[in-house]
Amino acid sequence: VVDAFLDEVRGRLGPQGVVTDPDVLRTHSVDWTGRWAGRTPAVLRPAGTAEVAEVVRSARRHAVALVPQGGRTGLVGGSVPLRGEVLVDLRRLDRLDPVDAAAGQVTVGAGVTLQRLQDHVAAAGWAFGVDIGARGTATLGGMVATNAGGNHVVRYGSMRHQVLGLEAVLGTGEVLAANLAGLVKDNTGFDLAGLLCGSEGTLGIVTAARLALVAPVAEAATALVGYRTIGDAVAAAATLRRAPDLHALELVLGPGLDLVAAHQQAPVPLAPTPPAALLVEVASSRAGSDLAAQLAAAVAGGPEPAGAAVATTAPDRARLWGWREAHPEVAAGLGIVHKADVTLPAAATARFLDEVPALVERCAPGATTLLYGHLGDGNLHVNVVGPDPDDDGPIDAVLDLVLALDGSVSAEHGIGTAKVAWLERQRGAVAVSAMAAVRRALDPDGVLNPAVLTPRT
Ligand SMILES: Cc1cc2nc3c(=O)[nH]c(=O)nc-3n(C[C@H](O)[C@H](O)[C@H](O)COP(=O)(O)OP(=O)(O)OC[C@H]3O[C@@H](n4cnc5c(N)ncnc54)[C@H](O)[C@@H]3O)c2cc1C
Numbered sequence: 076v077v078d079a080f081l082d083e084v085r086g087r088l089g090p091q092g093v094v095t096d097p098d099v100l101r102t103h104s105v106d107w108t109g110r111w112a113g114r115t116p117a118v119l120r121p122a123g124t125a126e127v128a129e130v131v132r133s134a135r136r137h138a139v140a141l142v143p144q145g146g147r148t149g150l151v152g153g154s155v156p157l158r159g160e161v162l163v164d165l166r167r168l169d170r171l172d173p174v175d176a177a178a179g180q181v182t183v184g185a186g187v188t189l190q191r192l193q194d195h196v197a198a199a200g201w202a203f204g205v206d207i208g209a210r211g212t213a214t215l216g217g218m219v220a221t222n223a224g225g226n227h228v229v230r231y232g233s234m235r236h237q238v239l240g241l242e243a244v245l246g247t248g249e250v251l252a253a254n255l256a257g258l259v260k261d262n263t264g265f266d267l268a269g270l271l272c273g274s275e276g277t278l279g280i281v282t283a284a285r286l287a288l289v290a291p292v293a294e295a296a297t298a299l300v301g302y303r304t305i306g307d308a309v310a311a312a313a314t315l316r317r318a319p320d321l322h323a324l325e326l327v328l329g330p331g332l333d334l335v336a337a338h339q340q341a342p343v344p345l346a347p348t349p350p351a352a353l354l355v356e357v358a359s360s361r362a363g364s365d366l367a368a369q370l371a372a373a374v375a376g377g378p379e380p381a382g383a384a385v386a387t388t389a390p391d392r393a394r395l396w397g398w399r400e401a402h403p404e405v406a407a408g409l410g411i412v413h414k415a416d417v418t419l420p421a422a423a424t425a426r427f428l429d430e431v432p433a434l435v436e437r438c439a440p441g442a443t444t445l446l447y448g449h450l451g452d453g454n455l456h457v458n459v460v461g462p463d464p465d466d467d468g469p470i471d472a473v474l475d476l477v478l479a480l481d482g483s484v485s486a487e488h489g490i491g492t493a494k495v496a497w498l499e500r501q502r503g504a505v506a507v508s509a510m511a512a513v514r515r516a517l518d519p520d521g522v523l524n525p526a527v528l529t530p531r532t
Contacts, residue, residue, distance in 0.1 A: 079137055080136075080161070082128070084130055088129070092119060093117055094119060095117050095118075099447060102116065106414060107147055109211055112419050113156040114141075114159055115160065115162050117161050119141075123280040123282075124242060126264050128250055131248045131280065131522065134522045141159055141162065142155065142279075142333075142524055144217075145185070146217055148212050148217070149489070150490050151485070152492040154217070154406075155337060163270065165186045165216050166214060168185045168216070170183065170283065171497075172455070174288065178257055181195070182255065182257075183215050183286060185217075186215075188211060188442075189211075190211045192215060193206070194429065200222070200288050200291065201288040201290070202292065203270060204236070204287070205233065215284055216284075220273075222487070224486065226449065228451070229316070230358075234273075235273065236287075240256065240258075241281035246518020254268055254285065269348070274324040275489050275522055275524065275528050276524040277323070277336075277518065277523055278514060279518075280309055291312050291360060293358070294359050294360035294361070294362050294363070296367040296369070296370045297385070297386045297387075297396065298353075298356075299345060299352050301345040302350065302381055303350065303381045304351065305351045306425045310377060310378050315451075316356070318369070318370070320364070321357055325353065326352075327529035336404045338401060345383070349381045349463055352396065355374065356392070367387055370385070402456070403458070408456045410460045411464045412459055413459040415477070416454070416455075417454070417455055417474070418474070418482050418486040419477065420482060423481070424455070432446070437472075444458070448486075452469070495527075495529075514529060
C-alpha cells in the first residue's frame with residue numbers, strides 16, 4: 076500500500092519530493108529530546124501548498140497515515156512516526172513575503188524558522204511577539220500547530236494571539252484559506268484560523284500564516300534577581316506582574332543555576348547562588364525611559380532580594396538570558412529528560428515548587444529534578460533525569476499534583492503522544508468528544524497524526 080502511495084506521490088512531486096535514504100529517515104524519526112523515536116518508510120518534501128494537498132489526497136486514497144513535521148523541536152512526541160507513518164517535512168514551504176508596513180503584518184510559509192522571521196521583520200523595523208529558545212530550528216508551522224508560548228507571553232500572548240489568518244490543507248485534502256488578508260475584525264462565524272492553533276497537526280497541515288507584528292524594543296533592562304526562599308521569589312513575581320512595560324518574568328532555582336554554571340564554565344552572577352531567582356525584563360519601544368530605574372523600583376516593591384545582576388546592553392542582556400535559556404539543554408546533557416510543562420494557579424505555585432522535588436525523590440530515588448519556567452504566566456517546566464526512558468512514574472505523580480491543585484497538565488508544549496492519557500482528566504469527556512467530532516469532520520479518514528491528541532484507531 077505504501078509503495079503504491081509513494082509511487083503516486085513521486086509522480087506528482089518529482090523524485091526530490093520523496094526521500095527514502097535510510098540515514099535521512101533515521102534523522103527525521105527522532106526528535107530533539109531523543110526520548111521519542113519511531114520508523115518511517117519515507118520523508119515527503121512538498122514544495123508548496125498544491126503539493127501538500129496532492130500528498131493528503133493521495134494519502135486518503137491509499138489509507139496511509141501522515142505526520143507533519145517542522146523542526147522536530149516539539150517536546151511531547153508529536154512530530155515523529157511512532158506508528159510507522161509517512162513524514163511530511165514542511166521546511167520547503169519557506170515563503171517570506173515583504174512586511175506589510177501599513178498593517179504591521181507579514182505572511183510566512185510554514186517552513187520558515189522563527190529566527191529567520193525575526194531577522195526579516197527586524198530589517199523592516201518591526202518585531203514578532205513570540206520568542207522561544209528553539210528559535211533557530213522551530214518553524215512557524217510547528218509553532219502554530221503547538222500554539223507555542225515562550226518568553227514574552229506576559230506581554231504579547233502566545234502564537235494564537237499573533238495569528239490573524241492561516242492557509243492549511245485539511246485532512247479532507249481541501250485547501251482552507253482563513254483570513255489571509257489579516258483583517259483584525261472579522262466576525263463571520265467560527266474562527267477557523269484560531270481553531271488550527273494548538274491543533275497539533277490533527278485537523279490540517281498549516282502551509283502559511285498571516286501574522287501580526289509588534290513595535291520593536293528601543294530600550295530594555297534585564298535583571299537576574301536572587302531571593303532567599305522560593306516563596307519570596309513567587310511573592311515577588313506577584314508584585315512584578317504589575318510592573319510597567321513588563322516584557323518577561325522567568326523563574327530559575329539554585330540547583331539549575333549551578334548546573335548551568337558548570338555547563339558554561341562561568342560563575343553564577345549572584346554569589347552565593349540563591350535558592351531562587353527571577354529573570355525580569357522591562358522593555359519599551361520609546362528610547363530614554365530609564366528602564367533600569369523603573370526595574371529597580373518594581374523589584375523594591377516586593378520581598379527583599381538576595382542580590383541582583385542588571386544588564387541594559389543587548390550582549391549583556393543576552394548573557395543574563397543564557398542563565399534561563401540554557402536549562403533545557405543542560406537537562407538534555409544529563410540524559411533522557413522526562414518533562415512536564417504545567418500551569419498552576421498563582422496561589423498554588425509556591426506549594427507546587429516546594430513539593431515537587433520530594434515527590435520525585437519518592438518515585439525515583441537519586442533522580443535530578445530541574446524546575447524553571449515562565450512564572451509570569453504561572454507556567455513551570457519540570458525536568459526529571461535519571462528514571463528509565465519508559466518510567467512515567469515521577470511525571471505521573473507530578474501531573475496528579477497539578478490536577479489536585481487545579482492546574483493544567485500542558486501549559487504550552489501540547490498533548491502530543493506523551494500526554495494523551497491525561498487529556499480527558501484535564502478537559503472532561505464532553506470536551507474530548509467535541510474535539511474528536513471536529514477532528515472527524517476535518518479529517519474523515521484519520522490520515523493526519525493518528526497517534527496525537529485524541530488518538531485514532
Ligand atoms: C530548546 C527548546 C526550547 C523551547 N521553548 C519553548 C517555549 O519557550 N515555549 C513553547 O511553547 N515551546 C517551546 N519549545 C517547544 C515548542 O513546541 C517547539 O519548539 C515549537 O513550537 C515546535 O516547532 P517545530 O517546527 O519544531 O515543530 P515540530 O516539533 O516538528 O512539530 C510539533 C507538532 O506540530 C506538528 N506540526 C509541525 N509542523 C506542522 C505544520 N506545518 N502543520 C501542522 N502541524 C505541524 C507536528 O506534527 C507535531 O505534532 C521549545 C523546544 C526546545 C527544543
